[in-house]
């Protein structure tokens with residue numbers, strides 16, 4: 001997989017050289033290119049924004065630098081991802097799907113966003129996904145891009161050492177994950193649930209599934225469908 005990121009804060013993505021994704025880059029599983037949008041400007045001030053047509057507060061990112069920057073990385077087989085508070089929800093299912101794609105390009109907008117014609121232009125030439133990482137507002141797309149890259153990157157085969165660890169996580173099966181415990185068996189008078197010490201794998205699996213259901217009902221009932229589908233789970 002190759003990732004290309006266009007941003008006015010390229011240094012922000014230095015962290016991609018460490019941790020899990022750092023190893024994935026070193027092993028060649030994931031290639032990453034970070035591009036400074038200002039390198040695609042031609043004026044002395046390296047201008048990337050201007051006042052909005054129709055008035056209003058803030059500034060809008062100009063289409064010309066974005067066009068030159070994206071032309072340098074986007075191909076017909078790319079997925080152009082534009083983080084946006086107005087985007088479709090980015091979910092674990094989205095991450096799973098995008099982890100199967102060969103080339104992802106992230107356009108990190110700032111200010112009041114990117115001139116809409118950029119999305120319109122590239123939507124005629126490649127797959128464009130406007131995606132939101134949550135119902136809140138950030139100052140720009142960099143944090144959202146980092147979250148998506150981590151969620152997607154860890155699903156790329158070979159990136160995570162033990163693939164089994166990916167199957168029992170929150171949202172993988174539509175439910176929140178069960179609580180986890182390790183040694184010691186008692187800590188500050190708090191004991192590990194007996195069933196986990198029983199060695200009865202059937203009972204353990206049943207207890208864990210019930211914990212997932214209970215947690216999901218309590219914390220994220222929106223993840224559950226109709227009553228029937230709950231019982232089926």
Ligand SMILES: Oc1ccccc1-c1ccno1
Pocket residue numbers: 083084085109110131132133134135136137138139140141142144
């Ligand atoms: O709030 C934003 C500003 C710019 C780019 C993306 C976002 C955002 C908010 C939630 N998901 O993405």
